Amino acid sequence: MATSEFARLPGFRDFPPEDFALRSHVQESWRRVSRRYGFLEYDGPPLEPLELYVEKSGEEIVGQLYNFVDKGDRAIAMRPEMTPSLARILGDRSRGMSKPIRWFSMPQLFRYERQQRGRLREHFQWNVDIVGEDGVAADAEVLAVAIDGLRELGLSAADFAARVSDRRLLSALLRVVGVTEDRLPAAFAVIDKIERLPGEKAAELLRSEARLDPEQIATLHDMLDTRGLDDLAARFGDHAEVAPELQRMREYVETLEAMGLGPYVTVDLRIVRGLAYYTGIVFELFDRKGELRAICGGGRYDRLLELVGGEPLPAVGFGMGDVVLGELLADRGLVPQYERSVDYFIVPVTPEQRPEALRIAHVLRDRGHGVVYALRDQAVGRQMKAAAKEGAQTVLLLGPDDVARGCVVARDMSTGEERDIPLSELA
RNA sequence: GUGGGCGUAGCUCAGUUGGUUAGAGCGCCGGAUUGUGGUUCCGGAGGUCGCCGGUUCGAGCCCGGUCGUCCACCCCA
Numbered sequence: 001m002a003t004s005e006f007a008r009l010p011g012f013r014d015f016p017p018e019d020f021a022l023r024s025h026v027q028e029s030w031r032r033v034s035r036r037y038g039f040l041e042y043d044g045p046p047l048e049p050l051e052l053y054v055e056k057s058g059e060e061i062v063g064q065l066y067n068f069v070d071k072g073d074r075a076i077a078m079r080p081e082m083t084p085s086l087a088r089i090l091g092d093r094s095r096g097m098s099k100p101i102r103w104f105s106m107p108q109l110f111r112y113e114r115q116q117r118g119r120l121r122e123h124f125q126w127n128v129d130i131v132g133e134d135g136v137a138a139d140a141e142v143l144a145v146a147i148d149g150l151r152e153l154g155l156s157a158a159d160f161a162a163r164v165s166d167r168r169l170l171s172a173l174l175r176v177v178g179v180t181e182d183r184l185p186a187a188f189a190v191i192d193k194i195e196r197l198p199g200e201k202a203a204e205l206l207r208s209e210a211r212l213d214p215e216q217i218a219t220l221h222d223m224l225d226t227r228g229l230d231d232l233a234a235r236f237g238d239h240a241e242v243a244p245e246l247q248r249m250r251e252y253v254e255t256l257e258a259m260g261l262g263p264y265v266t267v268d269l270r271i272v273r274g275l276a277y278y279t280g281i282v283f284e285l286f287d288r289k290g291e292l293r294a295i296c297g298g299g300r301y302d303r304l305l306e307l308v309g310g311e312p313l314p315a316v317g318f319g320m321g322d323v324v325l326g327e328l329l330a331d332r333g334l335v336p337q338y339e340r341s342v343d344y345f346i347v348p349v350t351p352e353q354r355p356e357a358l359r360i361a362h363v364l365r366d367r368g369h370g371v372v373y374a375l376r377d378q379a380v381g382r383q384m385k386a387a388a389k390e391g392a393q394t395v396l397l398l399g400p401d402d403v404a405r406g407c408v409v410a411r412d413m414s415t416g417e418e419r420d421i422p423l424s425e426l427a
Numbered sequence: 428g429u430g431g432g433c434g435u436a437g438c439u440c441a442g443u444u445g446g447u448u449a450g451a452g453c454g455c456c457g458g459a460u461u462g463u464g465g466u467u468c469c470g471g472a473g474g475u476c477g478c479c480g481g482u483u484c485g486a487g488c489c490c491g492g493u494c495g496u497c498c499a500c501c502c503c504a
Contacts, residue, residue, distance in 0.1 A: 007477095010495070053504095064502075081504035109504065114428080117497075125504070192503095274503055297504080319504060349462050384464040392464095399462055413464070 011121025018338040029152040030126040034104040037145050042103050044085040050075035052084045066110045078110040082127040091310025099132030118293040118324040129317030139281045139316050140255035146296050146318050147264050154334040163268040164283040169245035176239050178216045192272035277301045296320035343369040345387035349399035351377045360426045
């Protein structure tokens with residue numbers, strides 16, 4: 001309810017400490033896994049020239065962007081995704097860099113659309129990319145990072161799975177089915193949403209958009225329903241243009257199996273991805289229960305760098321948003337309990353000990369400990385209560401008697417045990 | 428952008444067929460407890476019932492609009 005005069009903008013989130021804790025937990029996990037794979041962190045500006053997105057996705061995307069004209073008459077967009085920025089950044093400097101380039105980022109991204117569950121107007125998205133390597137090992141490496149990112153958060157093969165495909169393989173198969181070259185993009189678009197369409201609607205679109213007859217549509221459905229590379233090879237493997245694509249997909253899957261990630265991976269030709277710039281292997285991560293939106297999506301985009309004016313370099317990467325992931329973690333009970341914690345709470349028993357308490361607090365802080373104390377003179381009982389609320393591990397009690405005999409009393413708040421610490425140790 | 432459900436305290440909610448001063452639990456603040464916390468007991472603060480308008484003698488409750496939120500479309504970084 002909007003009790004405050006100024007309401008938060010729809011689709012945007014506040015992060016009070018108890019919510020910020022989950023955000024940190026997720027981002028720190030992402031960062032650990034990235035580094036484990038040798039990726040380096042980068043970032044770019046949240047505002048970019050509007051043309052950066054129009055260039056590779058078409059004018060329609062402008063309707064889903066936060067955009068405006070700045071005081072210098074420049075058309076500006078708040079970044080809706082990171083990949084074009086990465087392409088732009090590398091375009092300026094990739095020539096001098098050793099390949100492959102392994103970079104990751106966790107940008108806050110924006111889009112102007114009506115919010116729904118798992119879909120806000122702002123989110124943090126983990127982006128991981130390998131640039132300058134066109135072999136399937138890079139594709140496998142990137143997917144492995146995405147899978148490990150989820151495993152790091154406590155999710156397992158029982159919770160989520162990757163569905164993988166390859167636009168080159170799908171193109172070859174569609175040509176075999178009878179889709180003409182100029183109709184491939186239209187066919188991709190229909191296949192991308194075919195799971196969400198009722199059967200007759202899908203058939204109608206395949207007829208009108210992809211120009212397929214009923215027999216071809218039946219063959220296509222048969223193809224899309226095929227699970228496993230062996231079955232696909234048995235049915236379509238004797239076509240000259242399909243065989244090498246199947247072989248590549250086989251190598252990709254075998255690489256992931258060699259990593260021990262086989263249980264997470266399923267070949268599924270219905271995975272196409274919406275973005276226009278993907279050129280090869282594409283994948284999405286889903287929760288096994290199928291209750292949520294895709295957790296993560298990515299793939300190979302070998303022409304994007306050249307398209308934005310850079311060195312022509314092959315690239316593969318993914319984006320994983322924090323919103324759907326947060327819901328999945330909550331559903332599986334994997335959100336860590338929020339707890340405040342501080343190393344020491346210092347209690348001057350009477351106001352006379354306050355200067356000594358301040359001195360000790362600073363000594364301990366200089367040593368790297370977290371230290372809190374009451375900001376005004378209070379009864380010991382009150383201060384103890386405050387110490388408990390702060391989550392203090394240890395309370396240091398400074399009474400007149402204690403200080404007189406040259407020590408402070410350290411109380412362990414979990415066990416209640418107390419012991420003396422000589423002031424000489426806190427000098 | 429289209430259609431629908433829902434908006435009562437910081438949070439989760441109750442509130443009889445419209446009836447006069449709007450409630451609970453948790454949380455928050457304080458006291459019991461001026462050298463010892465988490466328990467317990469007692470007390471307190473906090474709401475123009477999302478907002479605007481309408482119907483009515485009377486609206487938290489009915490009607491319209493609006494904003495927010497959720498769901499389904501659209502779209503999908």
